[in-house]
Amino acid sequence: xxxxxxxxxxxxxxxxxxxxxxxxxxxxxxxxxxxxxxxxxxxxxxxxxxxxxxxxxxxxxxxxxxxxxxxxxxxxxxxxxxxxxxxxxxxxxxxxxxxxxxxxxxxxxxxxxxxxxxxxxxxxxxxxxxxxxxxxxxxxxxxxxxxxxxxxxxxxxxxxxxxxxxxxxxxxxxxxxxxxxxxxxxxxxxxxxxxxxxxxxxxxxxxxxxxxxxxxxxxxxxxxxxxxxxxxxxxxxxxxxxxxxxxxxxxxxxxxxxxxxxxxxxxxxxxxxxxxxxxxxxxxxxxxxxxxxxxxxxxxxxxxxxxxxxxxxxxxxxxxxxxxxxxxxxxxxxxxxxxxxxxxxxxxxxxxxxxxxxxxxxxxxxxxxxxxxxxxxxxxxxxxxxxxxxxxxxxxxxxxxxxxxxxxxxxxxxxxxxxxxxxxxxxxxxxxxxxxxxxxxxxxxxxxxxxxxxxxxxxxxxxxxxxxxxxxxxxxxxxxxxxxxxxxx
Amino acid sequence: xxxxxxxxxxxxxxxxxxxxxxxxxxxxxxxxxxxxxxxxxxxxxxxxxxxxxxxxxxxxxxxxxxxxxxxxxxxxxxxxxxxxxxxxxxxxxxxxxxxxxxxxxxxxxxxxxxxxxxxxxxxxxxxxxxxxxxxxxxxxxxxxxxxxxxxxxxxxxxxxxxxxxxxxxxxxxxxxxxxxxxxxxxxxxxxxxxxxxxxxxxxxxxxxxxxxxxxxxxxxxxxxxxxxxxxxxxxxxxxxxxxxxxxxxxxxxxxxxxxxxxxxxxxxxxxxxxxxxxxxxxxxxxxxxxxxxxxxxxxxxxxxxxxxxxxxxxxxxxxxxxxxxxxxxxxxxxxxxxxxxxxxxxxxxxxxxxxxxxxxxxxxxxxxxxxxxxxxxxxxxxxxxxxxxxxxxxxxxxxxxxxxxxxxxxxxxxxxxxxxxxxxxxxxxxxxxxxxxxxxxxxxxxxxxxxxxxxxxxxxxxxxxxxxxxxxxxxxxxxxxxxxxxxxx
Numbered sequence: 021x022x023x024x025x026x027x028x029x030x031x032x033x034x035x036x037x038x039x040x041x042x043x044x045x046x047x048x049x050x051x052x053x054x055x056x057x058x059x060x061x062x063x064x065x066x067x068x069x070x071x072x073x074x075x076x077x078x079x080x081x082x083x084x085x086x087x088x089x090x091x092x093x094x095x096x097x098x099x100x101x102x103x104x105x106x107x108x109x110x111x112x113x114x115x116x117x118x119x120x121x122x123x124x125x126x127x128x129x130x131x132x133x134x135x136x137x138x139x140x141x142x143x144x145x146x147x148x149x150x151x152x153x154x155x156x157x158x159x160x161x162x163x164x165x166x167x168x169x170x171x172x173x174x175x176x177x178x179x180x181x182x183x184x185x186x187x188x189x190x191x192x193x194x195x196x197x198x199x200x201x202x203x204x205x206x207x208x209x210x211x212x213x214x215x216x217x218x219x220x221x222x223x224x225x226x227x228x229x230x231x232x233x234x235x236x237x238x239x240x241x242x243x244x245x246x247x248x249x250x251x252x253x254x255x256x257x258x259x260x261x262x263x264x265x266x267x268x269x270x271x272x273x274x275x276x277x278x279x280x281x282x283x284x285x286x287x288x289x290x291x292x293x294x295x296x297x298x299x300x301x302x303x304x305x306x307x308x309x310x311x312x313x314x315x316x317x318x319x320x321x322x323x324x325x326x327x328x329x330x331x332x333x334x335x336x337x338x339x340x341x342x343x344x345x346x347x348x349x350x351x352x353x354x355x356x357x358x359x360x361x362x363x364x365x366x367x368x369x370x371x372x373x374x375x376x377x378x379x380x381x382x383x384x385x386x387x388x389x390x391x392x393x394x395x396x397x398x399x400x401x402x403x404x405x406x407x408x409x410x411x412x413x414x415x416x417x418x419x420x421x422x423x424x425x426x427x428x429x430x431x432x433x434x435x436x437x438x439x440x441x442x443x444x445x446x447x448x449x450x451x452x453x454x455x456x457x458x459x460x461x462x463x464x465x466x467x468x469x470x471x472x473x474x475x476x477x478x479x480x481x482x483x484x485x486x487x488x489x490x491x492x493x494x495x496x497x498x499x500x501x502x503x504x505x506x507x508x509x
Numbered sequence: 510x511x512x513x514x515x516x517x518x519x520x521x522x523x524x525x526x527x528x529x530x531x532x533x534x535x536x537x538x539x540x541x542x543x544x545x546x547x548x549x550x551x552x553x554x555x556x557x558x559x560x561x562x563x564x565x566x567x568x569x570x571x572x573x574x575x576x577x578x579x580x581x582x583x584x585x586x587x588x589x590x591x592x593x594x595x596x597x598x599x600x601x602x603x604x605x606x607x608x609x610x611x612x613x614x615x616x617x618x619x620x621x622x623x624x625x626x627x628x629x630x631x632x633x634x635x636x637x638x639x640x641x642x643x644x645x646x647x648x649x650x651x652x653x654x655x656x657x658x659x660x661x662x663x664x665x666x667x668x669x670x671x672x673x674x675x676x677x678x679x680x681x682x683x684x685x686x687x688x689x690x691x692x693x694x695x696x697x698x699x700x701x702x703x704x705x706x707x708x709x710x711x712x713x714x715x716x717x718x719x720x721x722x723x724x725x726x727x728x729x730x731x732x733x734x735x736x737x738x739x740x741x742x743x744x745x746x747x748x749x750x751x752x753x754x755x756x757x758x759x760x761x762x763x764x765x766x767x768x769x770x771x772x773x774x775x776x777x778x779x780x781x782x783x784x785x786x787x788x789x790x791x792x793x794x795x796x797x798x799x800x801x802x803x804x805x806x807x808x809x810x811x812x813x814x815x816x817x818x819x820x821x822x823x824x825x826x827x828x829x830x831x832x833x834x835x836x837x838x839x840x841x842x843x844x845x846x847x848x849x850x851x852x853x854x855x856x857x858x859x860x861x862x863x864x865x866x867x868x869x870x871x872x873x874x875x876x877x878x879x880x881x882x883x884x885x886x887x888x889x890x891x892x893x894x895x896x897x898x899x900x901x902x903x904x905x906x907x908x909x910x911x912x913x914x915x916x917x918x919x920x921x922x923x924x925x926x927x928x929x930x931x932x933x934x935x936x937x938x939x940x941x942x943x944x945x946x947x948x949x950x951x952x953x954x955x956x957x958x959x960x961x962x963x964x965x966x967x968x969x970x971x972x973x974x975x976x977x978x979x980x981x982x983x984x985x986x987x988x989x990x991x992x993x994x995x996x997x998x
Contacts, residue, residue, distance in 0.1 A: 118767065300515075350838070400897065401897075483764070
């Protein structure tokens with residue numbers, strides 16, 4: 021077992037020498053950290069970022085780059101989509117889980133247009149082009165896409181569908197070297213640098229340092245094996261990412277993710293959450309997860325997905341993250357895609373983002389009865405599901421799950437099945453409880469003086485469900501807030 | 510909002526006077542507390558219990574009284590059931606969730622027969638009679654019953670079915686005044702009193718007190734508005750119950766339980782977890798829940814339970830707690846019981862534990878098609894489910910879910926449906942991470958000196974699934990361990 025770091029706070033009185041200091045000290049140079057740095061510097065603070073790796077970027081620079089924005093952004097308007105903050109709020113409240121933070125969602129929805137403009141002002145570019153096919157990401161450099169199932173059942177009856185996945189314009193998508201996440205981070209980092217933000221790389225935080233009143237006044241860190249004490253004259257902003265790679269925290273809070281971390285970097289070991297809990301911080305949404313599903317959305321939409329009992333359980337034309345979540349949490353990770361030859365061909369002819377999903381089917385048969393037998397599903401279960409689906413699909417309807425007519429076509433022969441059991445991976449969404457200014461709240465509900473946080477070390481706008489772009493979205497949005505609040509404290 | 514107590518630890522150096530002291534101080538006089546007290550006293554310690562209410566009992570005295578024991582207890586043997594520790598372990602590992610504590614389950618299964626004898630030696634009586642019908646609790650004073658779905662699919666193919674719900678012999682079951690939980694607590698409390706265990710009632714703990722080395726040496730408490738400091742010469746045992754009634758903790762960790770606490774007492778506000786976390790304690794299984802389902806098990810077994818899509822999802826003859834869990838967590842709390850007149854009559858003729866479930870059906874119809882329409886289920890969905898069920902039930906089989914042949918009978922007419930949406934309630938199973946001696950572990954995985962815990966303020970043998978009796982079981986088992994370890998430290 022890896023030795024686990026002791027995170028009990030240190031006392032300022034025990035610090036013999038401060039090795040560095042700044043008005044605002046930020047731990048982590050990913051999306052939340054860079055946004056905090058920009059706003060803190062603009063508010064007049066001297067800013068120092070401590071980054072544990074050798075470079076900026078965090079998980080953000082490796083991400084697809086979706087930023088979940090709406091309420092009528094210039095990009096939405098230019099591409100002909102109507103949206104309002106209230107409509108965005110209605111979708112989010114329906115989609116993000118049983119423990120939604122209403123105040124945060126309202127705040128985020130109403131601040132979203134301004135946040136879009138802020139990103140553009142910092143140099144982030146969004147190409148004025150919409151991509152409307154099912155998928156995880158746009159295949160080229162398109163700037164807008166559905167990324168949360170807004171246009172699928174049941175959400176398309178709850179709020180007016182509007183795409184909100186805003187993607188910074190990519191370059192060399194195929195090689196991945198300048199993907200959306202990179203193209204989001206790069207101009208923000210340049211903006212921070214121009215503002216004189218300082219950075220210490222290879223520096224990882226160990227514990228917070230309190231003065232005698234209990235205020236957070238610094239942080240202990242390690243660099244090249246040396247311990248150092250860093251003083252924060254105004255405040256510390258924690259922006260160190262999720263606990264996806266802390267096996268014990270995952271086991272304790274979101275055990276279905278054990279052994280299947282995704283879309284996060286190994287540095288996401290929960291350190292920001294741990295150091296803050298050690299000074300009394302409250303956490304929230306600790307059970308919530310984002311869950312990816314490794315199936316080709318074009319194929320999923322044209323086939324049917326069934327569980328281990330041969331039953332359909334989610335409309336196949338929705339955001340694949342919802343399919344992943346339903347599969348892992350509600351279906352014991354049991355999923356099979358059933359698709360006939362024609363639909364499989366049709367899916368393969370579409371432009372998709374990656375050849376990753378081009379696996380051969382696990383089973384192929386001339387009839388559903390034969391397929392069912394080969395798959396070992398309960399007798400007649402799949403036959404019944406397909407016959408029900410086909411009968412209604414022929415009439416352009418899906419009374420069970422509300423799939424859109426464009427993807428409804430009776431399943432013919434020959435027919436194939438893809439074994440997609442265990443095809444899920446994800447990351448936890450829970451973390452420190454913060455107020456709308458990014459102040460870390462104690463279990464007494466009062467802010468902990470001197471301590472701020474943003475990004476996936478905090479509980480954000482998604483507390484159970486997910487939409488792609490929500491993490492880069494709330495991390496950048498509340499990163500700004502936290503940086504500004506720390507600078508002005 | 511209720512004001513939330515500050516739980517940051519105090520320092521021994523700041524205590525001007527200790528108002529009370531003992532070798533071992535135990536917080537909470539429920540099942541874990543009384544067992545800790547007995548073993549600590551027997552190991553030679555002077556023991557003081559701090560209880561926040563005016564009397565002993567905790568949630569245990571109000572409980573049905575199941576103690577989950579097996580591996581070949583004298584009661585199991587006398588009633589003709591074969592069981593071994595390995596068989597018990599196999600069942601528990603299959604049944605209790607994705608994050609099972611293997612070491613604890615092995616330890617508990619292998620120590621179970623000894624623990625039965627210990628309870629009997631303390632005066633707990635188990636009547637040598639078995640109750641074999643589906644149900645939540647035995648209707649009279651029977652001593653043994655299935656309480657976790659051991660004899661239902663899929664567990665009856667994974668381990669040899671053995672009933673392990675041991676119920677202390679009740680008196681006056683109908684009035685509830687001497688139910689199983691009371692008859693468990695009473696002799697244990699008498700045992701503790703004979704051993705000279707002292708109790709301070711109306712005394713609630715506020716925070717732990719540490720010496721300069723970080724060892725827990727006492728606890729601050731409040732009684733009648735006065736703060737008091739209580740010194741523990743050898744150790745503190747936290748036995749304060751779950752966080753079922755701490756709304757913020759439920760929201761942060763197990764949000765599906767928001768607004769539906771059950772089988773716990775209002776004192777279960779998570780205080781033991783909170784004071785320990787404030788000194789660096791680690792938690793585990795925080796997302797895990799027990800979920801009750803308010804349907805008559807005799808009716809459930811004889812009907813079919815379908816979700817909001819008209820699909821069956823769990824065998825109806827299993828432990829109703831499993832039905833509750835599957836309904837709340839996997840089916841968005843959507844459940845309907847479909848049962849025909851004959852089977853309804855048959856269920857009502859059986860002896861059941863309570864008339865609680867004798868509600869009238871929500872819908873009654875002459876045909877399933879008509880019923881489906883009245884219920885508003887997707888077109889043909891219920892008809893298809895019933896026709897599939899009936900076809901196989903007529904042949905004595907349930908290929909979909911494996912219900913036992915004795916409960917399989919085609920659904921006829923007239924047919925009724927009970928709307929059981931939202932018929933769930935439960936309590937969280939997560940809490941402090943402890944070792945096999947009840948020592949509270951820090952996030953560094955090392956024990957926190959002087960601090961012990963047991964009962965539902967700890968993560969026990971159930972970390973995702975549940976069996977009735979598991980809480981009184983591991984609370985009493987590890988309460989003993991914690992008390993002894995504290996006394997001998």
